[in-house]
Amino acid sequence: MKHFILVAVLVAIxxxxxxxxxxxxxxxxxxxxxxxxxxxxxxxxxxxxISFLFALIIGFMLYSIIVFRRKEGEQGDGDHFEGHAGLEIxxxxxxxxxxxxxxxxxxxxxxxxxxxxxxxYNITVTGQQWSWRFDYTDYGFSSDELRLPADRQTLLxxxxxxxxxxxxxxxxxxxxxxxxxxxxxxxLRITPTELGRYKVRCAELCGTQHAYMLADVFVVEPxxxxxxxxxxLKGVSDDPVERGEVWFGQFGCTACHSIDGSDKVGPTWxxxxxxxxxxxxxxTLIVDDAYLFESIREPQAKIVEGFETVIMPPTGAxxxxxxxxxxxxxxxxxxx
Amino acid sequence: MANQKVKLFSLxxxxxxxxxxxxxxxxxxxxxxxxxxxxxxxxxxxxVWVGGAFVGVFAFLIGAGAFSDWAKMAFGEDVPxxxxxxxxxxxxxxxFHISYDHKIIGIQYGVTSIVLLALxxxxxxxxxxxxxxxxxxxxxxxxxxxxxxxHGMVMIASILLGVGAMSNYLVPLLIxxxxxxxxxxxxxxxxxxxxGALLVVSSLxxxxxxxxxxxxxxxxxxxxxxxxxxxxxxxxxxFSSILGSLNIIVTTLRMRAKxxxxxxxxxxxxxxxxxxxxxxxxxxxxxxxxxxxxxxxLFGMGFFDPAKGGNVILFQHLFWFYSHPAVYVxxxxxxxxxxxxxxxxxxxxxxxxxWIAMSSLGIxxxxxxxxxxxxxxxxxxxxxxxxxxxxxxxxxxxxxxxFFSWVGTMxxxxxxxxxxxxxxLGAVSIFLLGGLTGPPNATVATDLHLHDTYWIxxxxxxxxxxxxxxxxxAALYYWFPKITGKMYNEKLGKWHFWLMFPAFYVQSLGQxxxxxxxxxxxxxxxxxxxxxxxxxLLITIAGFVIAxxxxxxxxxxxxxxxxxxxAPNNPWNSRSPEFFLPSxxxxxxxxxxxxxxxxxxxxxxxxxxxxxxxDAAPETAAD
Numbered sequence: 001m002k003h004f005i006l007v008a009v010l011v012a013i014x015x016x017x018x019x020x021x022x023x024x025x026x027x028x029x030x031x032x033x034x035x036x037x038x039x040x041x042x043x044x045x046x047x048x049x050i051s052f053l054f055a056l057i058i059g060f061m062l063y064s065i066i067v068f069r070r071k072e073g074e075q076g077d078g079d080h081f082e083g084h085a086g087l088e089i090x091x092x093x094x095x096x097x098x099x100x101x102x103x104x105x106x107x108x109x110x111x112x113x114x115x116x117x118x119x120x121y122n123i124t125v126t127g128q129q130w131s132w133r134f135d136y137t138d139y140g141f142s143s144d145e146l147r148l149p150a151d152r153q154t155l156l157x158x159x160x161x162x163x164x165x166x167x168x169x170x171x172x173x174x175x176x177x178x179x180x181x182x183x184x185x186x187x188l189r190i191t192p193t194e195l196g197r198y199k200v201r202c203a204e205l206c207g208t209q210h211a212y213m214l215a216d217v218f219v220v221e222p223x224x225x226x227x228x229x230x231x232x233l234k235g236v237s238d239d240p241v242e243r244g245e246v247w248f249g250q251f252g253c254t255a256c257h258s259i260d261g262s263d264k265v266g267p268t269w270x271x272x273x274x275x276x277x278x279x280x281x282x283x284t285l286i287v288d289d290a291y292l293f294e295s296i297r298e299p300q301a302k303i304v305e306g307f308e309t310v311i312m313p314p315t316g317a318x319x320x321x322x323x324x325x326x327x328x329x330x331x332x333x334x335x336x
Numbered sequence: 337m338a339n340q341k342v343k344l345f346s347l348x349x350x351x352x353x354x355x356x357x358x359x360x361x362x363x364x365x366x367x368x369x370x371x372x373x374x375x376x377x378x379x380x381x382x383x384v385w386v387g388g389a390f391v392g393v394f395a396f397l398i399g400a401g402a403f404s405d406w407a408k409m410a411f412g413e414d415v416p417x418x419x420x421x422x423x424x425x426x427x428x429x430x431x432f433h434i435s436y437d438h439k440i441i442g443i444q445y446g447v448t449s450i451v452l453l454a455l456x457x458x459x460x461x462x463x464x465x466x467x468x469x470x471x472x473x474x475x476x477x478x479x480x481x482x483x484x485x486x487h488g489m490v491m492i493a494s495i496l497l498g499v500g501a502m503s504n505y506l507v508p509l510l511i512x513x514x515x516x517x518x519x520x521x522x523x524x525x526x527x528x529x530x531x532g533a534l535l536v537v538s539s540l541x542x543x544x545x546x547x548x549x550x551x552x553x554x555x556x557x558x559x560x561x562x563x564x565x566x567x568x569x570x571x572x573x574x575f576s577s578i579l580g581s582l583n584i585i586v587t588t589l590r591m592r593a594k595x596x597x598x599x600x601x602x603x604x605x606x607x608x609x610x611x612x613x614x615x616x617x618x619x620x621x622x623x624x625x626x627x628x629x630x631x632x633x634l635f636g637m638g639f640f641d642p643a644k645g646g647n648v649i650l651f652q653h654l655f656w657f658y659s660h661p662a663v664y665v666x667x668x669x670x671x672x673x674x675x676x677x678x679x680x681x682x683x684x685x686x687x688x689x690x691w692i693a694m695s696s697l698g699i700x701x702x703x704x705x706x707x708x709x710x711x712x713x714x715x716x717x718x719x720x721x722x723x724x725x726x727x728x729x730x731x732x733x734x735x736x737x738x739f740f741s742w743v744g745t746m747x748x749x750x751x752x753x754x755x756x757x758x759x760x761l762g763a764v765s766i767f768l769l770g771g772l773t774g775p776p777n778a779t780v781a782t783d784l785h786l787h788d789t790y791w792i793x794x795x796x797x798x799x800x801x802x803x804x805x806x807x808x809x810a811a812l813y814y815w816f817p818k819i820t821g822k823m824y825n826e827k828l829g830k831w832h833f834w835l836m837f838p839a840f841y842v843q844s845l846g847q848x849x850x851x852x853x854x855x856x857x858x859x860x861x862x863x864x865x866x867x868x869x870x871x872x873l874l875i876t877i878a879g880f881v882i883a884x885x886x887x888x889x890x891x892x893x894x895x896x897x898x899x900x901x902x903a904p905n906n907p908w909n910s911r912s913p914e915f916f917l918p919s920x921x922x923x924x925x926x927x928x929x930x931x932x933x934x935x936x937x938x939x940x941x942x943x944x945x946x947x948x949x950x951d952a953a954p955e956t957a958a959d
Contacts, residue, residue, distance in 0.1 A: 003748075027852050028785075029866075039781050046776040057739055057768050061761065064746035068682075069753070077941035078684035078749035083741075088691045091740040092733060099729035099775065106779025107722045113781055158715075163555040164648060166713065166788060170854035173785040177715045179649070180554060181642025186715040199863070203713075203788040203856050205548050207555055208477045211859035309543075311558050 007063045014055030022047050029170050032198065032219065034153075034191035036173035038112040042105055049098070113174055114189065117153035124157045124185075127165030127178040128313045130209035131252030132200055141232040144249045145216040146200060149225035153191045159184065162313040166204035169217055171196075177204055192219040208265060209255060244330025247323050251315050259334055265310055273332045278305045292328045342425060349432040349530070352400035356531050359395020364388030383634055385542065386564050389535055393572050396531035401434045402524045434527065436519035439921060441526050442505025443819065445497050446812070448526075452494035452533060454886070459487040461883055463860070468876040470864040480860035481546035482562065486539070488549030489566065493533055493573055495666045495800070498808050500526070500576065502669050503584050503608045505819070506811075509914040510602040512593025512933075512948075514925045517586040525579040528572055535569030538562075548858050550659070553640035553651050556629050564633065567626040574623045577665070581612035581619075593913070593926070593948070595933035600947075602912055602937050603692055607672025610696040611665050614703060618661045625654035649716050656707035663796075664703040667803025668696055671738055671767070673811045674760050678745045680910050681757035685938040687744030691737050698734035706731060712780050713787045721780045728778040735771055739764070754908075755829030759810035762837045767802025769844065770795060790851030798844045809889065816896070817903030821920035824900060828892040832885050839881035846875040911937060911947045 023044070031040055068078070123146070124135040135142045148154055158167055158178035167188060168175040176188040202213035220228070236243045248254055256266035275287050280303040285291060294301050296319065299312035316324060344350045367387035368378040378384070397403060405415040419435055431444055463483045466474040475483065504522065508515055516522045539545055543560030556563050588609050592601065628639045629651070638644025640651050679686045686692065708716060708724040742764055751757070773795040776782045786792060809832070816824045850868040862872070906915040913931055914921060922928065931950040939945040 027849070029853050036785075039785055042779060043776060043782045043785070046779070046782065049775075050772045053772055054768060057743060058765060060743040061746060061764065064743070064749065065751060065753075065761070068746065068749050068751055070683075070750040074750060076683075076750070078682055080685060080939070080941035081687075081748075082685045082936075082938075083688035083691070083744070087744070088688050088737065088741070092691075092737055095736040096730075096733050099732045100726070102775060102779055103726045103729045106725050106781055109779070109781030110721065110784075113784065163558075164552060164714075168788075168856070170785070175713045175784050175787055177713055179715050181646075181648065184642065184648075184715065201854065201856055201863075205481070205546070205552075205555070205858040207546050208481065210481075210546075211477070211856075211861045214863075309560060 003063070003067065007059055010063055011052075011055050011059035014059050015052045018055055019048050019051035022051060030194070030196075031173070032169075032171035032192055032194035032196060033173060034193055035113040035189065036171070038109040039173045042109045045105070046102070049102075116155075116189065117191070120153035120155040120189065122155050122157065124159065125167060125178065126159055126161060126318075127167070127202065127206075127213075128161040128252050128255075128315060129163065129207050130202070130213040130255040132167075132202075132213070132215040133250055133252060134215075136229065136232070139229050139233060141229070142250050143232065144252075145218065147218045147220060147225060147228055148190070148192045149222040150192050150195055150219050152222065153189055156188045156190060157185045158188060159186075161315065161318070162311075163206050164204050165202045165206050165213065168201050168203040169198050170201065171198050175203055195219050195221065213255075240326045240329040241333045243323075244326035244328070244333075247319065247327050248330055251319060251323075252313075253315070253327070256310075256312070266307065266312065267304055269331050270334050272334065273328075279303060280305050280308050289328055292331060293324055296324050296327065342429060346425075347429060347432040348400035348402075348434040348527070352396040352527070352530060353534075355399025356392045356396035356534065359399075360388040360392030362388075362395070363391025366391070382561055382564060385561055386568065386630070386634060389538075389565060389568050393528070393531040393535070393568075396534075397524070397527060400527050400530075402527045405520050434523050436515070436523055437923060438504050438508050438516045438519070438522060439819075439923075439925075441522050442501050444526050445504055445529075446501035448529065448533070449494045449497035449501055450890070452490050452497065454890075455537070456487050456490035456494055457883055457886065459483045459490065461879060463487070464876045464879040466860060467862075468873050470862055470869055472861055475860070477860050478544060478546060481548070481858070482540060482544030484858055485545055485548045485551075485566070486536070489536055489570060490533075491800075492549065492662070492666075493529070493536065493570075495804050496573065496577055497529060498804065499611060499665060499669045500580050502604075502673070502808070502811055503580070503611070505815070506914075507584055507587060507605055507608050508591070509818075509917075509921060509925060510605050510912060511588060511591060511596060512913055512926050512931060513587060513591035514927045516583050517590055518583050521579055522583050525576045525583065528579075529576045532569045532572035532576070535565050535572070537569075539565040539569070550655065551626065551629065552655075553629050553632070553648055554642070557632055557640060564630060567630050571623050571626055571630075574619045577615040577619045581615035584608055584612040585616065593931055593933055597933075599690060599693070600933055600935075600937060602676060603686060603689065604669070604672040604676040606693040607668045607675070607696045610700040611668045613697075614661045614665050614668075614700050618658045618704070620658070621654050622658035622662070625651055625658075628654070649711075649714060652711050652714055652716070653708070656710045657704075660707040660710060661700075661703040663799065664699055667767070667799060668699060670763065670803045670805075670807030672696065673807035674742065674763055674767075675738070676912075677756055677760045677810055677814055678742060679938040679940055680908050680912075681754065681760070682746055682749030682751050683940045684745060684749040685936070685940055685942075686741070687747075688737075688741040689936075689938065692741050695734035695737040695741075698737075699731065702727065702730050702734065709778055709783075712783045725778055725780050729775065731778075732771070732775060739768065739771070754813075755824070755826060755833060756810045756814035756908075758830065758833040758837075759806050759813065762833060763802050763806035763810060765802070766798055766806060766837075766840060766844075769841075770798030770800075770802050773798065773848065786851070788857050790847045790855040790857060792851065793857055794844045794847030794849075794851060797840075797847065801840050801844070812889075812893075814908065815914075816893075817907050817919050818914055818917075818921055820897055820900070821903055822896050822900030823903045823907065824896045825892050828888055828895075832888045832892065835888070836882050836885035839878040839885065843875050843878035843882065846871045846878065850875075911940065913948045916948070916950060 121138045124137055126133045134146050158176055160178040160180040165178045172190050176186050198217040200215040236246045256264050258264050258268045259270055261268050261270040278284050296316035364384050367384045371378045408415050463480055539562030542565055543562045545559040545563040545566055547556045631637045632639050638646040640646045640648050675692050706728040708720050709728040712721055777786050850871050853868055854866050903919040905919055931948045934949045935945050935947045937947050
């Protein structure tokens with residue numbers, strides 16, 4: 001009996017030490033969404049149960065290692081007992097109850113993260129190698145940054161033009177993959193609660209530049225958001241070159257094409273217009289409007305030598321003719 | 337000896353490799369010819385490489401002689417019971433040659449496993465160095481992606497081979513059989529790993545692949561050629577699991593010693609059988625999922641291509657239907673080793689033998705109903721998330737039974753702390769860490785944050801180190817005398833443990849910490865604004881310490897083989913039958929030492945209650 005009391009004390013001390021240690025160390029990053037509140041609550045309960053169970057097993061082990069070790073000169077074997085059916089049943093039933101209770105908590109917390117606000121406004125999020133585009137469908141404009149008004153629910157519809165990506169802002173906690181294909185849009189609800197600047201970080205390996213597939217997130221006051229939306233709505237610019245530059249960012253061209261002459265995954269746009277290119281099949285051509293238009297709409301139609309293994313996402317499919325024309329003007333402006 | 341001339345080409349391994357190279361070239365030529373006749377471009381096409389690699393694997397097996405006896409049987413010729421190696425070859429040569437002796441095959445598995453472990457560990461050291469600081473310093477992005485994928489899959493192959501090593505070497509010895517039920521199938525199941533592993537590693541030189549070990553399409557459908565080699569290599573390694581498991585199950589069912597009822601088998605056998613049941617029935621699914629991507633690439637079948645009506649989620653279901661139970665394939669044998677070794681070093685019966693035996697079967701069974709917990713954020717049908725959460729949480733119950741029973745075994749024992757025991761205790765504590773960090777991933781809400789972060793990496797590595805790596809080393813030290821006839825160096829063994837154990841905690845806890853703070857999986861570079869550079873540096877240092885520890889182990893093995901003390905028959909005072917045989921174990925096990933089971937396997941502390949009774953007094957080692 002003495003042994004059990006001592007172990008119980010040891011386990012209690014370990015539980016408190018580990019539990020408080022983990023609780024105060026600041027395990028999670030800053031919390032900035034309503035959905036995350038329920039996740040953090042549940043996670044904190046997990047941490048305490050983990051602390052207790054860790055202390056329980058390690059406590060008994062440490063005690064056994066110290067007290068029940070073979071002393072110098074000791075002979076013979078340990079006590080002979082083969083088991084205890086009552087104990088075995090107890091440590092089957094009790095953990096069963098605990099995990100079922102946690103599964104129940106898990107489902108209620110999940111339900112909270114999915115709670116729908118009928119006034120939520122809609123944003124379509126499109127992932128493509130290796131950038132994000134945000135279409136504010138309620139307003140009718142697009143952006144390469146995600147700007148959200150605080151304390152209002154946003155319904156994000158996630159989709160992808162090429163491979164699987166995953167939308168994750170650590171401060172919002174919730175995460176959802178963006179899938180390619182029709183009818184594969186997936187939703188994610190976020191109610192930001194803290195003003196600030198965060199980042200969308202693609203959480204599903206999506207190829208070479210996966211590590212850099214980020215987008216800025218700004219949580220702003222509702223008034224500020226309205227101003228920004230109005231600005232966006234005014235239209236981008238009258239100048240096709242300026243518009244082209246905006247599309248260059250929004251449609252993610254920038255992920256693979258540089259405008260400073262350096263090499264990325266795709267050919268640089270600097271000095272591209274009017275240049276003579278050698279194609280993979282050996283033919284040559286001069287880069288002109290028609291060729292650029294075709295290359296954006298049907299990227300695989302003509303491949304420049306050296307880029308045979310690169311598959312450009314079907315970005316052009318979701319661009320209007322005018323937008324493509326703007327991009328071509330932008331490329332022209334980058335010099336011949 | 338110096339005057340023994342080694343004819344390399346007469347050994348299965350070298351002949352197989354030569355045949356594989358020639359077979360690959362022949363296969364490539366054949367596909368090129370067919371493509372020429374069909375009017376397709378013949379050179380540099382992916383099907384040429386894939387066709388060549390496919391033929392190459394069979395060429396290896398033919399060259400190694402894995403089909404020879406079966407071919408002879410088919411033509412009605414006599415086949416020898418045992419393969420005799422050329423007596424003029426030195427002793428090591430037989431390990432490079434095909435053999436039907438389960439102990440030699442076990443050693444072949446084990447050595448291959450350690451070679452792959454070192455290789456995959458080296459991959460890890462390279463990308464860990466890259467991750468020691470933010471920014472890109474050591475490798476390019478594509479190389480990084482290839483290395484993480486190869487680290488994962490080569491480690492998996494290493495673990496599967498390690499599991500094969502333990503099952504093959506130990507199961508017949510523990511149940512009193514003289515060999516496996518199907519010795520030729522046993523040899524085949526080992527040898528198919530070699531060309532498979534060569535293919536997986538060849539992907540590094542054929543463009544690599546940027547998908548990680550999971551190979552999710554559509555990314556894997558557009559990855560470089562290396563992807564196909566990776567898929568095909570894994571596909572063939574899968575055959576080893578399936579055929580090897582079949583052998584373990586039949587051997588256990590049919591070849592136990594007289595009197596050895598199921599509840600009197602050494603507990604590791606229960607773990608090996610539970611493992612085999614999973615491998616036998618689930619491995620097909622990973623083969624299938626990889627094959628479907630291969631066919632999509634080769635023949636344009638649009639299984640996972642949205643443009644052709646395919647669905648990318650289907651792959652994940654098929655893939656995880658194997659790949660989740662697979663983690664129980666990795667850990668169950670290790671947990672069996674813990675249960676097997678604890679009573680010996682505690683000098684007490686195993687607490688709750690039947691419960692531990694049944695918990696292995698329980699984990700194997702529940703393991704089939706939890707795969708979709710890898711897909712909580714994947715966008716699968718939403719209504720699947722809650723049921724899979726409940727089933728996943730169930731895994732904790734039989735796992736808990738094991739922990740509590742181990743603690744019950746340790747209670748009031750007389751513990752000693754030789755190297756195998758240190759690794760066993762280390763395994764319990766690390767597997768505890770891995771196990772306890774599981775439920776937060778299982779409750780869907782918390783998983784929304786944790787999924788695809790380094791938290792998962794930390795959790796997974798804790799389960800693998802606690803469930804496989806530490807028990808595997810415990811087993812290697814424990815049976816080293818029985819395998820080699822020499823004792824290992826205890827001092828080096830302890831160095832190995834005391835370096836690896838704390839280093840692992842630093843590595844795993846560090847991974848969990850950065851993961852919670854926002855470190856995503858599989859990224860070559862991270863945002864310095866997240867402020868975890870220092871944690872990453874610590875993780876990298878810990879990784880190198882683990883590498884040093886494993887190097888010490890390898891030095892220990894080589895040194896002890898050369899000049900270790902001669903091992904007694906039963907250095908651990910164990911009750912298990914193999915320790916009543918001479919060391920090293922004789923070629924036909926118990927053929928000259930038949931025994932009968934007369935008691936319980938773990939009745940330590942009970943006088944006059946033997947487990948086995950040999951017909952004739954066991955001979956002492958002929959020295």
